[in-house]
Amino acid sequence: MIEIKGVSKSFGGVRALDNVSFTVRDGEIVGYVGLNGAGKTTTMRIAVGVLYPDSGDVLIDGLSIIRDKRRASMRVGWVPESPVFEPDARALDYMVYLAGYYGVSSSDARSMARRLLEEVGLGDAMHRRLKEYSYGMRKRFALAVSMMSNPSNYLFDEVLNGLDPQGIQFFRNLAVKLRGEGCTVLFSSHILSEVENLADRVVFIHRGRIVGEMSMEEVRGMATPSLLIKTDRVDEHLLEVLRAYGDVRVEGGAVIIGNPSGESSEIVDRLVGEGYKVVEVRRREASLEEVFFRIIGEKG
Numbered sequence: 394m395i396e397i398k399g400v401s402k403s404f405g406g407v408r409a410l411d412n413v414s415f416t417v418r419d420g421e422i423v424g425y426v427g428l429n430g431a432g433k434t435t436t437m438r439i440a441v442g443v444l445y446p447d448s449g450d451v452l453i454d455g456l457s458i459i460r461d462k463r464r465a466s467m468r469v470g471w472v473p474e475s476p477v478f479e480p481d482a483r484a485l486d487y488m489v490y491l492a493g494y495y496g497v498s499s500s501d502a503r504s505m506a507r508r509l510l511e512e513v514g515l516g517d518a519m520h521r522r523l524k525e526y527s528y529g530m531r532k533r534f535a536l537a538v539s540m541m542s543n544p545s546n547y548l549f550d551e552v553l554n555g556l557d558p559q560g561i562q563f564f565r566n567l568a569v570k571l572r573g574e575g576c577t578v579l580f581s582s583h584i585l586s587e588v589e590n591l592a593d594r595v596v597f598i599h600r601g602r603i604v605g606e607m608s609m610e611e612v613r614g615m616a617t618p619s620l621l622i623k624t625d626r627v628d629e630h631l632l633e634v635l636r637a638y639g640d641v642r643v644e645g646g647a648v649i650i651g652n653p654s655g656e657s658s659e660i661v662d663r664l665v666g667e668g669y670k671v672v673e674v675r676r677r678e679a680s681l682e683e684v685f686f687r688i689i690g691e692k693g
Protein backbone atom coordinates (compact mmCIF):
# COMPACT_ATOMS: atom_id res chain seq x y z
CA MET A 394 0.00 0.00 0.00
CA ILE A 395 1.17 3.52 -0.81
CA GLU A 396 -0.10 6.34 1.39
CA ILE A 397 0.75 9.90 0.31
CA LYS A 398 0.09 12.10 3.30
CA GLY A 399 -0.10 15.88 3.05
CA VAL A 400 2.96 16.24 0.82
CA SER A 401 4.07 19.74 -0.17
CA LYS A 402 7.10 20.70 -2.20
CA SER A 403 8.35 23.97 -3.68
CA PHE A 404 11.20 24.58 -6.10
CA GLY A 405 12.35 28.14 -5.54
CA GLY A 406 9.16 30.13 -5.81
CA VAL A 407 7.20 27.40 -7.60
CA ARG A 408 4.86 25.36 -5.44
CA ALA A 409 5.01 22.04 -7.27
CA LEU A 410 2.92 20.10 -4.71
CA ASP A 411 0.41 21.57 -2.32
CA ASN A 412 -0.77 19.26 0.46
CA VAL A 413 -1.13 16.19 -1.78
CA SER A 414 -2.80 13.18 -0.15
CA PHE A 415 -4.12 9.93 -1.60
CA THR A 416 -3.80 6.20 -1.11
CA VAL A 417 -3.21 3.31 -3.48
CA ARG A 418 -4.43 0.08 -1.93
CA ASP A 419 -3.06 -3.42 -2.37
CA GLY A 420 -4.34 -5.11 -5.52
CA GLU A 421 -5.30 -1.82 -7.09
CA ILE A 422 -4.17 -0.01 -10.25
CA VAL A 423 -4.51 3.74 -9.97
CA GLY A 424 -4.01 6.21 -12.82
CA TYR A 425 -2.40 9.51 -11.82
CA VAL A 426 -3.58 12.01 -14.37
CA GLY A 427 -2.66 15.66 -14.89
CA LEU A 428 -1.37 18.09 -17.48
CA ASN A 429 2.33 18.70 -18.11
CA GLY A 430 3.87 20.26 -15.02
CA ALA A 431 0.97 19.25 -12.74
CA GLY A 432 3.26 17.52 -10.26
CA LYS A 433 3.09 13.80 -11.13
CA THR A 434 6.82 13.17 -11.42
CA THR A 435 7.55 15.22 -8.30
CA THR A 436 5.05 13.11 -6.33
CA MET A 437 6.67 9.88 -7.55
CA ARG A 438 10.21 11.03 -6.84
CA ILE A 439 9.18 11.90 -3.31
CA ALA A 440 7.35 8.58 -2.90
CA VAL A 441 10.46 6.57 -3.84
CA GLY A 442 12.71 8.69 -1.65
CA VAL A 443 14.95 10.38 -4.24
CA LEU A 444 13.50 13.78 -3.33
CA TYR A 445 12.49 15.10 0.08
CA PRO A 446 9.18 16.88 0.62
CA ASP A 447 9.07 20.21 2.45
CA SER A 448 6.35 18.72 4.60
CA GLY A 449 4.21 15.59 4.74
CA ASP A 450 5.26 11.97 4.41
CA VAL A 451 4.77 8.88 2.25
CA LEU A 452 4.17 5.47 3.81
CA ILE A 453 5.11 2.37 1.84
CA ASP A 454 3.40 -0.62 3.44
CA GLY A 455 3.25 1.52 6.57
CA LEU A 456 6.98 2.45 6.51
CA SER A 457 7.94 6.12 6.25
CA ILE A 458 10.04 6.88 3.18
CA ILE A 459 11.72 9.59 5.24
CA ARG A 460 12.30 7.98 8.64
CA ASP A 461 12.62 4.38 7.44
CA LYS A 462 14.01 5.05 3.98
CA ARG A 463 16.04 1.90 3.43
CA ARG A 464 13.32 -0.56 4.34
CA ALA A 465 10.60 1.50 2.65
CA SER A 466 12.48 1.89 -0.65
CA MET A 467 13.11 -1.87 -0.86
CA ARG A 468 9.34 -2.24 -1.06
CA VAL A 469 8.81 0.07 -4.00
CA GLY A 470 9.80 -0.27 -7.65
CA TRP A 471 10.01 2.78 -9.86
CA VAL A 472 10.17 3.23 -13.60
CA PRO A 473 11.22 6.86 -14.14
CA GLU A 474 9.90 9.03 -16.95
CA SER A 475 13.27 9.08 -18.72
CA PRO A 476 15.46 6.32 -17.33
CA VAL A 477 19.17 7.11 -17.34
CA PHE A 478 21.76 4.35 -17.07
CA GLU A 479 25.48 3.96 -17.53
CA PRO A 480 25.59 3.97 -21.36
CA ASP A 481 28.68 1.83 -21.88
CA ALA A 482 27.59 -0.94 -19.52
CA ARG A 483 26.14 -4.16 -20.87
CA ALA A 484 22.60 -4.80 -19.64
CA LEU A 485 23.28 -8.04 -17.78
CA ASP A 486 26.51 -6.80 -16.16
CA TYR A 487 24.81 -3.62 -15.05
CA MET A 488 21.93 -5.53 -13.47
CA VAL A 489 24.40 -7.70 -11.58
CA TYR A 490 26.20 -4.59 -10.39
CA LEU A 491 22.94 -2.99 -9.20
CA ALA A 492 21.93 -6.19 -7.45
CA GLY A 493 24.78 -5.56 -5.03
CA TYR A 494 22.84 -2.58 -3.67
CA TYR A 495 19.95 -4.85 -2.85
CA GLY A 496 22.16 -7.20 -0.88
CA VAL A 497 21.89 -10.02 -3.44
CA SER A 498 24.94 -12.32 -3.39
CA SER A 499 26.97 -12.22 -6.60
CA SER A 500 26.26 -15.89 -7.33
CA ASP A 501 22.49 -15.31 -7.15
CA ALA A 502 22.67 -11.94 -8.88
CA ARG A 503 23.49 -13.33 -12.31
CA SER A 504 20.64 -15.81 -12.44
CA MET A 505 18.21 -13.26 -11.04
CA ALA A 506 19.31 -10.64 -13.58
CA ARG A 507 18.89 -13.12 -16.43
CA ARG A 508 15.45 -14.13 -15.24
CA LEU A 509 14.25 -10.52 -14.93
CA LEU A 510 15.67 -9.47 -18.30
CA GLU A 511 13.95 -12.43 -19.92
CA GLU A 512 10.72 -11.55 -18.15
CA VAL A 513 10.69 -8.03 -19.61
CA GLY A 514 11.46 -9.31 -23.10
CA LEU A 515 15.15 -8.40 -23.23
CA GLY A 516 16.44 -11.95 -23.20
CA ASP A 517 18.03 -11.55 -26.64
CA ALA A 518 19.52 -8.17 -25.81
CA MET A 519 21.00 -8.80 -22.37
CA HIS A 520 24.60 -8.72 -23.61
CA ARG A 521 24.22 -5.48 -25.52
CA ARG A 522 25.38 -2.10 -24.26
CA LEU A 523 22.67 0.13 -22.81
CA LYS A 524 23.52 2.98 -25.18
CA GLU A 525 22.42 0.73 -28.03
CA TYR A 526 19.01 0.27 -26.44
CA SER A 527 16.01 2.00 -27.98
CA TYR A 528 13.70 4.13 -25.85
CA GLY A 529 11.23 1.28 -25.35
CA MET A 530 14.04 -1.12 -24.49
CA ARG A 531 15.34 1.31 -21.88
CA LYS A 532 11.89 1.39 -20.32
CA ARG A 533 11.78 -2.39 -20.23
CA PHE A 534 15.24 -2.38 -18.70
CA ALA A 535 14.12 0.15 -16.06
CA LEU A 536 11.24 -2.17 -15.30
CA ALA A 537 13.58 -5.12 -14.78
CA VAL A 538 15.64 -2.94 -12.43
CA SER A 539 12.53 -1.87 -10.52
CA MET A 540 11.60 -5.52 -9.97
CA MET A 541 14.96 -6.44 -8.45
CA SER A 542 13.96 -6.17 -4.82
CA ASN A 543 10.71 -7.99 -5.63
CA PRO A 544 8.65 -5.06 -4.32
CA SER A 545 4.92 -5.12 -3.73
CA ASN A 546 4.44 -1.50 -4.82
CA TYR A 547 5.12 0.00 -8.26
CA LEU A 548 5.30 3.55 -9.55
CA PHE A 549 5.28 3.87 -13.34
CA ASP A 550 5.90 7.40 -14.59
CA GLU A 551 4.49 7.94 -18.10
CA VAL A 552 5.41 4.37 -18.80
CA LEU A 553 3.27 3.97 -21.93
CA ASN A 554 4.60 7.15 -23.49
CA GLY A 555 6.57 6.47 -26.65
CA LEU A 556 6.04 2.71 -26.64
CA ASP A 557 4.88 0.73 -29.65
CA PRO A 558 1.60 -1.23 -29.41
CA GLN A 559 3.50 -4.34 -28.37
CA GLY A 560 5.28 -2.44 -25.59
CA ILE A 561 1.98 -0.95 -24.42
CA GLN A 562 0.39 -4.39 -24.38
CA PHE A 563 3.34 -5.73 -22.43
CA PHE A 564 3.06 -3.08 -19.71
CA ARG A 565 -0.69 -3.49 -19.48
CA ASN A 566 -0.41 -7.24 -19.03
CA LEU A 567 2.30 -6.78 -16.46
CA ALA A 568 0.25 -4.29 -14.43
CA VAL A 569 -2.71 -6.67 -14.45
CA LYS A 570 -0.47 -9.54 -13.36
CA LEU A 571 0.98 -7.45 -10.52
CA ARG A 572 -2.50 -6.49 -9.40
CA GLY A 573 -3.46 -10.15 -9.36
CA GLU A 574 -0.56 -10.78 -7.02
CA GLY A 575 -1.90 -8.12 -4.65
CA CYS A 576 0.64 -5.47 -5.62
CA THR A 577 -0.03 -1.76 -5.70
CA VAL A 578 0.38 0.01 -9.06
CA LEU A 579 0.34 3.79 -9.53
CA PHE A 580 0.93 4.97 -13.08
CA SER A 581 0.94 8.51 -14.35
CA SER A 582 -0.26 9.89 -17.64
CA HIS A 583 -1.32 13.21 -19.07
CA ILE A 584 -3.96 11.45 -21.18
CA LEU A 585 -7.07 10.16 -19.45
CA SER A 586 -7.99 7.77 -22.24
CA GLU A 587 -4.58 6.14 -21.88
CA VAL A 588 -5.40 4.97 -18.36
CA GLU A 589 -9.00 4.08 -19.20
CA ASN A 590 -8.58 0.42 -19.96
CA LEU A 591 -6.27 -0.29 -17.10
CA ALA A 592 -6.93 1.84 -14.03
CA ASP A 593 -9.46 0.85 -11.40
CA ARG A 594 -9.39 4.37 -10.07
CA VAL A 595 -8.10 7.75 -11.20
CA VAL A 596 -6.52 10.49 -9.11
CA PHE A 597 -6.47 13.88 -10.84
CA ILE A 598 -3.75 16.42 -10.07
CA HIS A 599 -3.81 20.00 -11.30
CA ARG A 600 -1.25 22.69 -10.48
CA GLY A 601 0.09 20.69 -7.57
CA ARG A 602 -3.27 19.92 -5.98
CA ILE A 603 -5.46 16.84 -6.01
CA VAL A 604 -8.66 17.99 -7.71
CA GLY A 605 -10.53 14.73 -8.04
CA GLU A 606 -10.42 11.07 -7.15
CA MET A 607 -12.90 8.63 -8.63
CA SER A 608 -13.41 5.11 -9.87
CA MET A 609 -13.05 4.51 -13.61
CA GLU A 610 -16.76 3.71 -13.64
CA GLU A 611 -17.58 7.16 -12.27
CA VAL A 612 -15.28 8.78 -14.83
CA ARG A 613 -17.03 6.94 -17.68
CA GLY A 614 -20.39 7.93 -16.20
CA MET A 615 -19.37 11.57 -16.60
CA ALA A 616 -18.74 11.10 -20.31
CA THR A 617 -22.41 11.60 -21.15
CA PRO A 618 -23.69 12.33 -24.65
CA SER A 619 -25.10 15.70 -25.60
CA LEU A 620 -27.17 17.20 -28.38
CA LEU A 621 -26.06 20.33 -30.22
CA ILE A 622 -28.86 22.43 -31.68
CA LYS A 623 -28.43 25.51 -33.82
CA THR A 624 -31.46 27.69 -34.44
CA ASP A 625 -32.02 30.97 -36.23
CA ARG A 626 -32.09 32.73 -32.83
CA VAL A 627 -31.36 31.93 -29.22
CA ASP A 628 -33.64 33.56 -26.68
CA GLU A 629 -34.93 32.87 -23.19
CA HIS A 630 -38.05 31.11 -24.47
CA LEU A 631 -35.97 28.68 -26.53
CA LEU A 632 -33.87 27.77 -23.49
CA GLU A 633 -37.05 27.40 -21.42
CA VAL A 634 -38.49 24.93 -23.95
CA LEU A 635 -35.25 22.95 -24.21
CA ARG A 636 -34.79 22.65 -20.44
CA ALA A 637 -37.53 20.04 -20.54
CA TYR A 638 -35.11 17.75 -22.40
CA GLY A 639 -31.97 18.00 -20.27
CA ASP A 640 -29.23 20.28 -18.93
CA VAL A 641 -29.07 23.27 -21.22
CA ARG A 642 -26.12 25.57 -21.92
CA VAL A 643 -25.20 27.95 -24.73
CA GLU A 644 -21.89 27.39 -26.47
CA GLY A 645 -20.72 29.50 -29.41
CA GLY A 646 -24.22 30.45 -30.54
CA ALA A 647 -25.54 26.88 -30.32
CA VAL A 648 -27.51 25.27 -27.54
CA ILE A 649 -26.09 22.12 -25.95
CA ILE A 650 -28.46 19.74 -24.19
CA GLY A 651 -26.50 17.51 -21.86
CA ASN A 652 -27.70 13.96 -21.35
CA PRO A 653 -30.81 14.56 -23.48
CA SER A 654 -34.06 12.74 -22.88
CA GLY A 655 -36.20 12.19 -25.95
CA GLU A 656 -35.31 11.75 -29.61
CA SER A 657 -33.75 14.60 -31.54
CA SER A 658 -36.58 14.48 -34.10
CA GLU A 659 -39.09 15.05 -31.31
CA ILE A 660 -37.12 18.06 -30.06
CA VAL A 661 -36.86 19.51 -33.57
CA ASP A 662 -40.63 19.13 -34.12
CA ARG A 663 -41.27 20.93 -30.89
CA LEU A 664 -38.96 23.82 -31.82
CA VAL A 665 -40.50 24.18 -35.27
CA GLY A 666 -43.91 24.22 -33.61
CA GLU A 667 -42.65 27.07 -31.41
CA GLY A 668 -41.67 29.05 -34.53
CA TYR A 669 -37.88 28.46 -34.53
CA LYS A 670 -35.94 27.56 -37.60
CA VAL A 671 -33.60 24.65 -36.83
CA VAL A 672 -30.31 25.02 -38.72
CA GLU A 673 -28.36 22.11 -37.32
CA VAL A 674 -28.82 19.14 -34.98
CA ARG A 675 -25.89 17.00 -33.99
CA ARG A 676 -25.36 14.33 -31.37
CA ARG A 677 -22.00 14.41 -29.59
CA GLU A 678 -20.36 11.81 -27.44
CA ALA A 679 -18.36 13.46 -24.67
CA SER A 680 -14.80 12.25 -24.84
CA LEU A 681 -12.84 11.29 -21.76
CA GLU A 682 -10.60 14.28 -22.41
CA GLU A 683 -13.60 16.60 -22.07
CA VAL A 684 -14.33 14.95 -18.74
CA PHE A 685 -10.71 15.52 -17.78
CA PHE A 686 -10.93 19.23 -18.53
CA ARG A 687 -14.21 19.49 -16.64
CA ILE A 688 -12.64 17.90 -13.56
CA ILE A 689 -9.58 20.14 -13.56
CA GLY A 690 -11.79 23.14 -14.30
CA GLU A 691 -10.09 24.29 -17.47
CA LYS A 692 -11.03 24.51 -21.10
CA GLY A 693 -9.43 22.02 -23.47
Ligand SMILES: Nc1ncnc2c1ncn2[C@@H]1O[C@H](COP(=O)(O)OP(=O)(O)OP(=O)(O)O)[C@@H](O)[C@H]1O
Pocket residue numbers: 404407408409427428429430431432433434435436474583
Ligand atom coordinates in the same frame (compact mmCIF):
# COMPACT_ATOMS: atom_id res chain seq x y z
N1 LIG B 1 14.09 19.90 -10.13
C1 LIG B 1 13.24 20.89 -10.32
N2 LIG B 1 13.62 22.18 -10.23
C2 LIG B 1 12.74 23.19 -10.42
N3 LIG B 1 11.44 23.00 -10.72
C3 LIG B 1 10.99 21.75 -10.83
C4 LIG B 1 11.86 20.62 -10.65
N4 LIG B 1 11.14 19.49 -10.85
C5 LIG B 1 9.88 19.90 -11.13
N5 LIG B 1 9.79 21.25 -11.11
C6 LIG B 1 8.56 22.03 -11.34
O1 LIG B 1 7.53 21.44 -10.57
C7 LIG B 1 6.30 21.42 -11.28
C8 LIG B 1 5.81 19.99 -11.40
O2 LIG B 1 6.67 19.25 -12.27
P1 LIG B 1 6.52 17.69 -12.51
O3 LIG B 1 7.72 17.27 -13.27
O4 LIG B 1 6.24 17.02 -11.23
O5 LIG B 1 5.21 17.65 -13.41
P2 LIG B 1 4.57 16.42 -14.21
O6 LIG B 1 3.14 16.36 -13.81
O7 LIG B 1 5.39 15.22 -14.05
O8 LIG B 1 4.62 16.94 -15.72
P3 LIG B 1 4.86 16.13 -17.13
O9 LIG B 1 3.51 15.63 -17.55
O10 LIG B 1 5.35 17.19 -18.04
O11 LIG B 1 5.85 15.05 -16.88
C9 LIG B 1 6.58 22.10 -12.61
O12 LIG B 1 6.21 23.46 -12.47
C10 LIG B 1 8.08 21.97 -12.77
O13 LIG B 1 8.58 23.03 -13.52
Ligand SMILES: [Mg+2]
Pocket residue numbers: 433434435474550551
Ligand atom coordinates in the same frame (compact mmCIF):
# COMPACT_ATOMS: atom_id res chain seq x y z
MG1 LIG C 1 6.40 14.02 -15.33
